[in-house]
Amino acid sequence: MMLYFDxxxxxxTKQTCYSFEYNDSIISENREFTLFFQKLGTKGVxxxxxxxxxxxxxxDYQASYYEFPAAFFTFxxxxxxxxxxxEYCRLDIEDAETGEILSNKIERExxxxxxxxxxxxxxxxxxxxxxxxxxxxxxxxxFNLEKCMDDFKLLDDSVVIPTEHSVVNFGSFIDHxxxxxxxxxxxxNERFGVWEINSNEMSSFLEVFGEYENIYTIExxxxxxxxxxxIIIDLLMPK
Numbered sequence: 578m579m580l581y582f583d584x585x586x587x588x589x590t591k592q593t594c595y596s597f598e599y600n601d602s603i604i605s606e607n608r609e610f611t612l613f614f615q616k617l618g619t620k621g622v623x624x625x626x627x628x629x630x631x632x633x634x635x636x637d638y639q640a641s642y643y644e645f646p647a648a649f650f651t652f653x654x655x656x657x658x659x660x661x662x663x664e665y666c667r668l669d670i671e672d673a674e675t676g677e678i679l680s681n682k683i684e685r686e687x688x689x690x691x692x693x694x695x696x697x698x699x700x701x702x703x704x705x706x707x708x709x710x711x712x713x714x715x716x717x718x719x720f721n722l723e724k725c726m727d728d729f730k731l732l733d734d735s736v737v738i739p740t741e742h743s744v745v746n747f748g749s750f751i752d753h754x755x756x757x758x759x760x761x762x763x764x765x766n767e768r769f770g771v772w773e774i775n776s777n778e779m780s781s782f783l784e785v786f787g788e789y790e791n792i793y794t795i796e797x798x799x800x801x802x803x804x805x806x807x808i809i810i811d812l813l814m815p816k
Contacts, residue, residue: 605649605656606701610673612658614645621645623658623673631676633658636665639691643709648695649673650704652726659704659722665691668706668732670725680729687733690716697722700753703774706735707747715746717758719774738772738779748772 599613599622612633614621619640621633635645646668647660656673663669666687669680694707704720718735725731738745743760751757756772758779771781 601645603647603649605673606651607656610649610656610658612647612649614647616644617641618645621647625674630673633660633662635661636663638665640665643691643693646692646695646706646708648697648704650697650701650722652701652722659695661692668692668704668720670729670732679726680732683729685730685733688735690718692718694747696748696750698750698753702753703750705748705750705756714744717745717748717756719756736774736777740779743768 599615599620601616602611602613604611609625610630611624611627612621613624614633617640619635619637621635623630623633633647635647645660647658650657650659657679658671658673659668660671661667661669662671662678663681664687666689667685669678671678690706690708690710692706692708694705696705696707697703698705702721702723704722704725706718706720707715708718709715717738719738720732720735738748738756738758740760743762745758745760748756748758751771754774756774758770758772759767760770761767766784769783770779772779
């Protein structure tokens with residue numbers, strides 16, 4: 578059972594039954610398109626203003642081990658869905674309205690990365706993937722969406738956060754030029770840091786206390802969800 582909400586009203590406007598259980602969703606910037614999906618499954622359904630457009634399916638290889646990779650972005654006032662409908666290691670750009678997969682018209686040389694946890698910067702310029710690779714290790718990949726729309730081969734040629742003594746395991750956009758990341762150092766300690774996209778440098782490190790999951794931007798602050806509670810971290814005044 579799924580409830581579709583009018584985002585400007587306090588109660589559901591439609592009630593629809595589906596044969597699959599969807600437990601997560603994303604919405605486009607213009608609020609026209611909504612994707613409901615199985616977070617650790619392969620099935621999804623795309624709606625426009627509450628009306629079903631089509632099914633969305635991702636590659637099933639190891640799908641139960643990582644979150645459904647999908648994100649909306651806007652380019653030249655048109656909405657696109659970026660996801661992995663063909664291979665787990667291949668990002669494709671689909672016109673949200675028509676369903677046309679624009680990036681499926683050229684030869685692709687994919688990299689063996691499980692793309693997941695897709696996030697788009699506030700200005701729709703960058704895409705961040707919080708994925709992983711064998712055996713297994715987390716990895717964060719950054720893509721310039723504006724350049725990718727001109728050359729789809731760049732979907733297989735990402736920028737990787739510079740690390741020498743750590744493994745970066747999650748990132749979240751602070752703004753259009755900074756990414757808030759979590760790192761696991763090779764000595765076993767953990768910390769937060771800020772990745773400056775333009776200079777490709779890390780700074781503003783903050784030690785982590787206790788176990789945690791993912792972090793997300795709250796304006797210029799962060800919400801850290803641990804296993805037992807959530808805390809707010811002030812990025813501008815780390816302690």
